[in-house]
Every structure is written in C-alpha cells, then in structure tokens.
Amino acid sequence: MTRPIFAATPVNTPVHGLSAFGDLKYPAGFKQFDYANPDAPKGGIIRLQPGDWLFNQNTNTFNTLNTFVRTGSAPPRMELCFDSLMSGSLDEPDTIYGLVAETVTISEDRNSFTFRLRPEARFHDGSRITAEDVAFSYDLLKRDGHPTFQLILAEMAAAEALSDGEFRLTFSGQQSERTILAASTFPILSKKELATKKFDSGHLQPFLGSGPYRVGRFSAGRFIEYERVEDDWARNLPFRNGLYLFDIIRIDSFSDRNAAFEAFKKGETEWRGEFTASVWATEYDFPAVLDGRVIKREFPEDQRPSFYCKAINQRRERFRDLRVRQAIARCFDFEWINRNIFYGLYRRNQSPFESSPYKAEGLPGPEELAILEPLRGKIPEEAFGEAVVQPTTDGTGNDRRNLREAARLMHEAGWTLKDGFLHNEKGERFTVEYLVNDETFLRISPGFIRNLRSIGIDATIRQVDPSQYQLRLIDFEFDMIDVAFSLGATPTRDTLMQFFHSSTANLPGSNNYVGMADEAVDQLVDIAARADNRQDFTIAMKCLDRVLRARLDWIPNWGSANRRVAFWDKFGFREPKPDYGFPVEALWWYDEEKAKAIGK
Known part of the structure; x- marks a missing residue:
C-alpha cells in the first residue's frame, strides 16, 4: 500500500514549502539560496x-508579447515579468x-491547497495581488492557456478566492500526485487589466506583471529589453536576494546561427551557449578570444533528464x-x-533521460521486472533485455552492414523496391521530409538523407522560416524533426504526459511530437507518478526508459557532458553553478572593473 502524496508534509498545517518526497533543504525564514550572492552589485x-x-x-x-498561449511567437524570458504563488x-x-504565497496548507483529503498570500505582494503598477487575481489567472490558463497549462490543470476542480489574501486550489482527486509542484508556479495575471483585453497572441503590449523585470524597449522580431524593477515588492525575499542583478536583460532575434555568432564576435551580444561543435572547435579564434576579452569555457551540465533526438x-x-523506425x-x-563534422566533441545519446539517474543500464533488476512483467x-520484448542502444557504424558514412539491415527491415515491413524507391502494396511511395529551421542542419544532414535514399526512401530536407516552423510544430505538420528538451529533475506526471502519453497525442501545441499513444506507456507514466519515495520513482522511470528506447519513437541524436559557453569578460558569478539550472540572467552580475578593462 502506497503512502498518500506529500506524506511527510502535515495536513491542515501552514508550511513554507513543498517537496515531492519531503526533503526540503531550506527552513522557514531562510534569507537566501546558497547559490545567490547578496553582496554582488546591481546594475549593467x-x-x-x-x-x-x-x-x-x-x-x-x-x-x-503573450507567452502564455498556444499560438504566435513570443520572445524568450517573458516569464521574468510575472510572479507565481511558489x-x-x-x-x-x-x-x-x-513566493506570492507565504504559506500553503494541504487539506485532509490532500486534494485542496490553501495559500495565504503575502500582503505586500504587488503588481508593477502598485496594486495589490489579490486572491481574485490568482483565481482569475488559473481559470484563464486552464481555459485559454498554452497546452502546458491546460494539461496540468486538467483536473482542477476549483480556483477560489476565500478572501483578499487567501486562495484555494482544489483538484478532482484524479490529478497527478505531484501536480501542485508545477501548478503553483504558474504566472499570476491582473484580473482588472484583462477584463478589457483579449487573452490571445495578438498583443504587442505587455500584460501587467509583478516579477523582477518588466518589458522595456523592443522592436517586434528584432530585439527586446527587460528592465529590472527598482521597487520590486519581493526584492528582499530569499527568491530575489542576491539574484536578478542586471539593470537590463537584452535579447536580440537572429534568423540563423551564423548571424548570431557574428553578432557575438562583434560584442553586440555578450553571452552565448555554443551548440555547434565545429564552431566551438574552429571558430573561436577571433581577436577578442585571443586577447582574453572573450572567455571560452565549459560548465557541468544540469543533473536533470534531457534528450536531443529525431x-x-x-x-x-x-x-x-x-x-520502419x-x-x-x-x-x-x-x-x-x-568524427568529420563535430571534431569528436559529442557522445551518442541513447535515452530520453540522459544525464539523470533515470537512464537504464544493463539488464533489468528484480524491482524493474516486477513492473515490466x-x-x-x-x-x-527488447525491454526485458539489455537496455537498448543504437547500433554503431564503421564511421565511413556508408556502413553497408547497417544499410543492408535497414533495407531488410523495410522489406519485412511490407515495402518493396520499384524504380529505385520503396512502395507498399497500394503502390504508395515511402517519403520522408526532414523539416528544419536552421541552415546548420543542411550542412550536417546530407549523409543521413543520402543513406535513406540509398535504401529506397524518397527522403528530402526542407528548411522553413522560424514562424512557419513554429506553426507546423504546433499542428504536427511534419514527418521528422529534431527536438531538444530538458525535463524537470523529478519529472511530474504532467511533464511526462506532455511527451509520452496518449492524452496529448492529438493536443495541438503539446510536446508529444511523435504522436505516441500506447496504453502500456500510459501505465508506466502512472506508476512513476504514484511513487511515494525517490527510490521507487527512479525504478519506475528506468522501466519507462527501457520501453521508450525499445519503441524507438525518438531516434537519439547526440549530447555532451558539459555546457559550452562563451562570454565577454564583464561578468561576475559564483561557482560551482547550481545542479538543476543555469539561468545566467538571474545568477550572474555586471562587474564594472572587468567591463572597463575590456572597454565594455
């Protein structure tokens, strides 16, 4: 018999925090996170x-500028303008x-969560954040929000303002056991402001927020600047203390990676994660790197599951x-x-849960078999053997052994070669359009396309502009794409459903790009969600990993053990970086002396 959710958290008792398995690091009244630096200067x-x-x-x-809906393209970091309950x-x-909520209280049946709001919590116009605003926001996000919100709030039964300072969120009892961990971090919007505005993607005026930043100057499609809120209501709380130190965070939009890199070389942008191995290996030899004005270094990857795949x-x-897959x-x-394009800098991914304890290894043990049997x-059947790994090649780009096996598999699946291409019994040609949005893929993919065509697949690669690419992803109008994601360190049922559950297979805008709809996978997601301790959760996730790898809905690409980063040497930061995230705009600060030394 499993324990109830948040079994380590007392019911009917206000608490300052929640953890999936009860292991809170910071006590009530803590002043700062350990990775923050309250002595760091603000500015720059x-x-x-x-x-x-x-x-x-x-x-x-x-x-x-509405980042909380399905349609349209919003600039990154809009979420910095909005606070949440926790x-x-x-x-x-x-x-x-x-955060906005000082405490949360779990009900006896563990389906209701009552939040006591901080009376000092304010929107940027100085108006108080009330429980009415919170209730309005949850109803709005459930009804009209991005699929991420809709999925997590699917079992929300009520969002109620009990008073100006008290809000209750109630679920049906069918929710994921850890839904509240995600739901309580959703943005709070102003009920008064949105009473006269449509909540859609037709907005190039920002909504009223309450976070550490507000929208400053911007030009649609070109750049946006976020300005630090000087009189931020939460500036002395531990969530802001020693964090969010820059006066301005500027993000420029670039049509492709080459343009973005050239802007960085000129100093028009100043911090960059490098995701192209050839650039990292051969192109960081411009003057600012050679004379030390630009720093090139690696940081450890986050300890959270990630995957990059087709x-x-x-x-x-x-x-x-x-x-066929x-x-x-x-x-x-x-x-x-x-070897030929990435300079040996990458390793082959094998799992949707790379870089995490949830990646299965070797044969399943007795506890895993108890779930799988x-x-x-x-x-x-492969899920019961050694964890599936992708076949290696001879590195020639034309491994005849692998290509013969690929041809055999296609024939076994009912596809026959005719006039140089594979056809089914209806006479339909097997086609694959590989959809991309960056010219980098045009450079690294010809060999893959050539191999597909060599076995009779009519394969093409098509690059489209970013707006069209976004629309086609939302509506699942593609054959094959590359996808990169990082999941939460302890993925909730809602997160797993976004990628792997049948309920999201036909939900436009979801992350279930492959259209996975498998009852057994659904059961494994549910088993992981019901785990009441970290060990059982890890075992269930490894079982899910074994099945996903055996199904091969997502063909693993490649990854790295470290983040490759380059930046102009005008910043201060604490080391080591936190294990579960690397938001430099929140963690780093402007160092005036360093900036003067490099003319910035």
Whole structure:
C-alpha cells in the first residue's frame, strides 16, 4: 500500500514549502539560496543569446508579447515579468517555496491547497495581488492557456478566492500526485487589466506583471529589453536576494546561427551557449578570444533528464511500424558525423533521460521486472533485455552492414523496391521530409538523407522560416524533426504526459511530437507518478526508459557532458553553478572593473 502524496508534509498545517518526497533543504525564514550572492552589485546590462525557452517562445523572431498561449511567437524570458504563488530552487530536484504565497496548507483529503498570500505582494503598477487575481489567472490558463497549462490543470476542480489574501486550489482527486509542484508556479495575471483585453497572441503590449523585470524597449522580431524593477515588492525575499542583478536583460532575434555568432564576435551580444561543435572547435579564434576579452569555457551540465533526438510523426501511418523506425535509425551515421563534422566533441545519446539517474543500464533488476512483467506482450520484448542502444557504424558514412539491415527491415515491413524507391502494396511511395529551421542542419544532414535514399526512401530536407516552423510544430505538420528538451529533475506526471502519453497525442501545441499513444506507456507514466519515495520513482522511470528506447519513437541524436559557453569578460558569478539550472540572467552580475578593462 502506497503512502498518500506529500506524506511527510502535515495536513491542515501552514508550511513554507513543498517537496515531492519531503526533503526540503531550506527552513522557514531562510534569507537566501546558497547559490545567490547578496553582496554582488546591481546594475549593467547583459546581452544574452538564450539556449532555452518556454511555451510559445522563439529565439529567431517574435510577433507577440503573450507567452502564455498556444499560438504566435513570443520572445524568450517573458516569464521574468510575472510572479507565481511558489517558486523552485536550483539546488534541489523537486522543491518549491512560497513566493506570492507565504504559506500553503494541504487539506485532509490532500486534494485542496490553501495559500495565504503575502500582503505586500504587488503588481508593477502598485496594486495589490489579490486572491481574485490568482483565481482569475488559473481559470484563464486552464481555459485559454498554452497546452502546458491546460494539461496540468486538467483536473482542477476549483480556483477560489476565500478572501483578499487567501486562495484555494482544489483538484478532482484524479490529478497527478505531484501536480501542485508545477501548478503553483504558474504566472499570476491582473484580473482588472484583462477584463478589457483579449487573452490571445495578438498583443504587442505587455500584460501587467509583478516579477523582477518588466518589458522595456523592443522592436517586434528584432530585439527586446527587460528592465529590472527598482521597487520590486519581493526584492528582499530569499527568491530575489542576491539574484536578478542586471539593470537590463537584452535579447536580440537572429534568423540563423551564423548571424548570431557574428553578432557575438562583434560584442553586440555578450553571452552565448555554443551548440555547434565545429564552431566551438574552429571558430573561436577571433581577436577578442585571443586577447582574453572573450572567455571560452565549459560548465557541468544540469543533473536533470534531457534528450536531443529525431521525432518521427506516427500520425503518418507509414511510420507506425517499429521496423520502419529502426530502418531510419540505421541510416543515421553518428560516428561519421562526430568524427568529420563535430571534431569528436559529442557522445551518442541513447535515452530520453540522459544525464539523470533515470537512464537504464544493463539488464533489468528484480524491482524493474516486477513492473515490466505484467506488461509482457504489450511492450517490445527488447525491454526485458539489455537496455537498448543504437547500433554503431564503421564511421565511413556508408556502413553497408547497417544499410543492408535497414533495407531488410523495410522489406519485412511490407515495402518493396520499384524504380529505385520503396512502395507498399497500394503502390504508395515511402517519403520522408526532414523539416528544419536552421541552415546548420543542411550542412550536417546530407549523409543521413543520402543513406535513406540509398535504401529506397524518397527522403528530402526542407528548411522553413522560424514562424512557419513554429506553426507546423504546433499542428504536427511534419514527418521528422529534431527536438531538444530538458525535463524537470523529478519529472511530474504532467511533464511526462506532455511527451509520452496518449492524452496529448492529438493536443495541438503539446510536446508529444511523435504522436505516441500506447496504453502500456500510459501505465508506466502512472506508476512513476504514484511513487511515494525517490527510490521507487527512479525504478519506475528506468522501466519507462527501457520501453521508450525499445519503441524507438525518438531516434537519439547526440549530447555532451558539459555546457559550452562563451562570454565577454564583464561578468561576475559564483561557482560551482547550481545542479538543476543555469539561468545566467538571474545568477550572474555586471562587474564594472572587468567591463572597463575590456572597454565594455
């Protein structure tokens, strides 16, 4: 018999924080996070090229300032303008602490959460954040918000303002056990302001926020500046103390990576994560690097599951056969690409949960088999053997052994070679359009396309502009794309559902790009969600990993053990970086002496 959710947290008792398994690091009344620096100066500007983003955000362009809806393209970091009931820490895997809410109280049945709001919490116009604003925000996000919000709030039964300073969030009892960890971090919007505005993507005026930054200057599709709020209501709380120190965070939009790199070389942008191995290996030899004005270094990757892969859209019937996906995977010669294009800087990914304890290794142990055995016959038999790894190649770019096996698999799946291309019994040609939004992929992918065509697949690669690419992802209008994601250190059921659950297979804007709809996978997601301790959760996640790898819905690409970063030497920062996140715009600060030394 499993314990109830948050079993280590007392019911009917106000607490300052929640953790999935009860292991809070910071006590009530703590003053700062350990990774913050209250002695660091405030001021200056960081011109940032972000390597991650949320919701409908786009690094290449933007046409809306509403980042909380499905459509449109918003600039990265809009979330910095909005506060939430609670906030996570970067040195714990699954803990949240009260932000706008000073405390939270769990009900006896553990389906209701009552938040006592801080009376000093304010929007940027000085008006108080009330429980009415919070209730309005949750109803709005559930009804009209981005699929991320809609999925997590699917079992929300009520969002109630009990008084100006007390809010209650109630779930149906069918919610994920840890839904509240995500739900309580959602943005709070002003009910009064939105009473006269549509909540859609047609906004190039920012909504009223309450976070550490507000929107400053911007030009749609070109750049945006976020200005630090001087009279920030939460500036003395531990969530801001020693963090969010730059006066201005500027993000420029670039049509492609080459343009972004050239802007960095000129000093027009000042911080950059480098994701192109050839650039890292050969192009950081410009004068500012050679004379020390630009620092090139590596930081440890976050200790959270991540994956970079090719997503094959199984809403197209021809991709539903596992043998077809295995054949496509065998045409991808990682060894050749890594040696000839990536300078040997990458390793082959094998798992959707790389860089985490959830990546399965070797044969399943007794505890894993106890979960997997009841699913025998519903999951690939390979899930009961050694954890599936992708076949290696001879590194020639044309491994005949792998290509022969790929051809055999396609024939076994019912595809016959005719006039140089594979056809099914209906006479339909097997086609694959590989959709990309950056010319980098045009340089690294010809060998993959050539191998696909060599076995009879009519394969093409198509680059589209960022706006069209975003629209096609939202509506799942593609055959195959590259996808990179980092999940939470302790992924909730809602997060796993976004990628792997049948309920999101046809939800526009979800992250279930492959259209996965498998009852056995759904069961494994539920088993992981019901785990009441970290050990059982890890075991369940390893079982999920084994099945996902055996299914091969996502063909693993490559990854690195470290983050490759370059920046103009005008910043201060504490080391080591936190284990579960690296938001430099919040962690770093402007160092005036360093900036003067390099003329910045």
